[in-house]
Amino acid sequence: MSYQGKKNIPRITSDRLIIKGGKIVNDDQSFYADIYIEDGIIKQIGENLIVPGGVKTIDAYGHLVIPGGIDVNTCLHMSYLGMTPADGFYHGTKAALAGGTTMIIDHVLPEPGTSLLVAYDQWRELADSKSCCDYSLHVDITRWHESLTEELEALIKDKGVNSFLVFMAYKDKYQCTDSQMYEIFGIIRDLGAIAQVHAENGDIIEEEQKRLLESGITGPEGHVLSRPEEVETEAVYRAITIAKQANCPLYVTKVMSKGAADIIAQAKRKGMVVYGEPISASLGTDGSHYWSKNWAKAAAFVTSPPLSQDTTTPDYLNSLLSCGDLQVTGSAHCTFSTAQKAVGKDNFTLIPEGTNGIEERMSIIWDRSVTTGKMDENEFVAVTSTNAAKIFNLYPRKGRIAVGSDADLVIWNPKETKIISAKTHNLAIEYNIFEGMECLGAPVVVMSQGKIILEDGKLHVTEGSGRFIPRKTFPDFVYKRIKARNRMADIRGVPRGLYDGPVHDVTTATKAVASTPSCRGSSCPGKAQMAPLRNLHQSGFTLSGNQMDDHIPRRTTQRIVAPPGGRSNITSLS
């Protein structure tokens, strides 16, 4: 690294940078070129660039230059029983930058019953003052009622949020019913946002927890025993079914098991617009540690859905990630210190949930997928940043190295080896679930907003320098297909003559009335709405069938219309 020309140029110009000799890796291709950056934006890409004098030059020979990672799932301020995670926005984003991630999307988790907007403002305030890298926010819907529709609209239109998470687990706390999910998905689709689900069957989990506690199992192994893989798989399946019905794009957070990943892959094959997000923990380690004799260690792994006990799971998920069946990676970083976890030392259901992974994400994927030959460097960029940027409508500002994109770059050394350990990580917590894991591949230089953050192994972060990145609705990557289907999905009824046969009298016992109408009170919109069916271009039905006066009740025996060409309203089967 050297300054060209005069060495007395003021520090201010260090906003201008040129990266020389690196191999630029995007999700579609790799090529050799220099990158010139000014004011946090990529200004030029090419060879022999003409740049102002006195620009700082970074030498990237032999290394890859990749778009900075986007961590789509963090919970840096998810309070639990009044405790906040050990790594807040400052420590969390610092660790993210150290690992080559230059943007995070955090989850806003409002207390059930409180306003989404208030919670959103609270998160904004915290993150604005503490975050070291750019961030955006998902909003979790913890308790649904009709009046939230307006808040969703406000968040989407004025606040730059385009993704909402619903919980299928945490019964009586956050859990949504299927009806509510259907309703929410319908609204989300109309607003052009993305529906995220935490997929686990909360009903079954609660029953299992009860059973396990009764049988005297109170340690962290109870956590995984009460949340078997099938329960996750079942919920993913259900979420997909509901999303299919509502024609809403679906994003499944935290894919932790083979079964769940398979269901997502299968749904994609059937044409569903569904995305799956495995996380650092599920890609890097497995759930065998829940049986550790060391309580603190076992508790450190507690997250939901839990890590699978099947030790071949990480490998399998990496494979699916490589072939495109899963698309995005997050970290679901949410760390509580051992003292905080110990709240549940006598009852596993009280252990605060969450694992680390924000810092290790990129290295783990490189090590597990790229060095093993499952994916290439372009695919690596796709799953760590580009796909996320496309899905959440940040593309091409983020997730791509192109002129005009943000200067969030990582110079990646595929040959560097690092051993993950709680001793060396940048987090506030005293353990690391990947303790002792050796990873090939690490960032050498990390650049965020055009500033060098990591260089020579040293981190230079500034608290509060992170900007909120608003996201627009109707991301093309997701909604092009949804829109086309919406147009196609017009259902049409069959134009029929009036049924003029006898009708059985129904004793109006209100209780026994058929399912739905009973809960809606309103009577069946039957005849009154026959009008939309009178499309004469589509129906081969003659004018003489339905008449304008059809809605006036009449006795069936009074008049029997015989349309030309025979009766179409026959009662008997012949």
Next chain:
Amino acid sequence: MSSTQDAPSFFKNMGSGSPKPRQKFCGMFCPVEGSTDNKTLDFGSLTGGRGGDVAGARNTNRVIAQQRDISTLDRGRKVEIRSGSGKEALQNLNDQSDRMLIKGGRIVNDDQSFCADIYMEDGVIKQIGENLIVPGGVRTIDAHGRMVLPGGIDVHTRFQMPDRGMTAADDFYQGTRAALAGGTTMIVDHVVPEPGMSLLTAFEQWREWADSKSCCDYSLHVDVTEWHKGVQEEMEALVKDHGVNSFLVYMAYKDVFQLSDSQIYEVLSVIRDLGAVAQVHAENGDIIAEEQRRILDLGITGPEGHVLSRPEEVEAEAVNRSVTIANQTNCPLYITKVMSKSAADIIALARKKGSVVYGEPISASLGTDGSHYWSKNWAKAAAFVTSPPLSPDPTTPDYLNSLLSCGDLQVTGSAHCTFNTAQRAVGKDCFTLIPEGTNGTEERLSLVWDKAVVTGKMDENQFVAVTSTNAAKIFNLYPRKGRIAVGSDADLVIWDPDCVKTISAKNHNLAVEYNIFEGTEVRGAPLVVISQGKMVLEEGTLHTVEGTGRYIPRKPFPDYVYKRIKARSRLAELRGVPRGLYDGPVCEVSGTPKTMTPASSTKTSPAKQQSGQSLRNLHQSGFSLSGAQVDDNIPRRTTQRIVAPPGGRANITNLG
């Protein structure tokens, strides 16, 4: 026929083992080329020419002879029924002809077929074998080598089901009569208590109706339409004192019958402990309710709305969910009405993974498809309304028949629940009000024979398995029902595999004025039906007596189902990890009860008291005595005493 000649010799005998060569007949709706040609034999083409292979020609001739024998020439010889005459008759004057002998039949059970005579007395099979020694003057049926099958068991009927003050058109008399006419000698009906009504009251009500009207033996499933503690006690009473061993829960009919996942979990746990079989009506009621609303808002009010609001995925999703819950509770599961390919696939997959789950396709899903919902004739379209709906995919019946043949699906029912057109017309302006249910109890056996046996998907033994034996095993009626053996009930069917019949509302034995299989041509029909040792159908005439049907109680813990469940219960004991006490710092929690975790908020954690004691199995744990102590249940401050067991601390707080 030319393939007969080219085929290797073992194929040439195919026509001799089963009564006719396996040909594909698909009924009138299937435009298979040449399928109609085969129905009239072209004798000229068969006898002439083909001199090459002598054995082949002989074989073909024999088959022709057999077919001619049955179909056209000697209709009278089909079966001969002789009553005792003269002196012999006098001996048996007060006999009521309860004694009967079937001579020369080929007995077909689910495991094998063999030729033997059957002698029955007092409604029970007394002897099976050749050259039986029987009292003189016994009524004799000469079966002429025809198949004798155990009478069919229709595992799913809803005769006389009340719906908003209407009652299904076919009551227990009409329904069981039709069942007998079709070769079904036992039905298992569903008791549907209105929510709020006691299960026992409803059960008694159904008993009363059936006892007075049923013409064949019957048993009852009980539907659990709501869930609370009282229901559990009633279920216990039903299992212990009333011979019920199966309960159905609904995942559909929101706000009426639907139970939540938690409730289903609890019901299934109770069912497992009682040793019964859990049945589910698998459809996601929440989604359906939303879809119905949407479709009505679009102005679609006809029967096509019914199938549009209940897409296939919604059924498959619920099947998947119920299998998951059943796996968690280790409860045997029985899916009623498998109507779609995807639902059947999920069941097959779950079985492959080892779940104890059974699937029941019904006559309607095996015999027809859902394209008729779009019929311009409202009455016809409405006649097909049932839940889950028939799949609009026309390849579904064939697919379900294949799965039935290979054993992925095990049982067939009819879900017979018919409402006449006037009753259906209650929903003429709103499809959600159309009473649901299709016919099928009479057609079931013939349909399965035609679609699965005639096409070569299954053999006659598998046919017996899916129409009676499997049902009898699952619901603990075996070997009293579902098998031809000494000591079994004399519920028998003499089956004519070649009788071609066209199903029509004009000649069926039901009270309703339509038949969803209208015009379907089926091969195979019962010639003689014997129920409780009495001839019920002979020569096309029915002799049913109202109220002769007996209630057949069923015992809990059917071996066929519960052997595996029991073994798994023994294995499934979960054990915790014996650990030292955590003695590190614990974060203070502001105890706001609102933010407590769901599960623990309702009950206090049984933590210490149980963990210390139940885990102290020294044979299993490698943990030393000095860890947990008997006095662990006395609360103490973590800082008071720190135990350092020999061999190092097992309760370290940091990860080293």
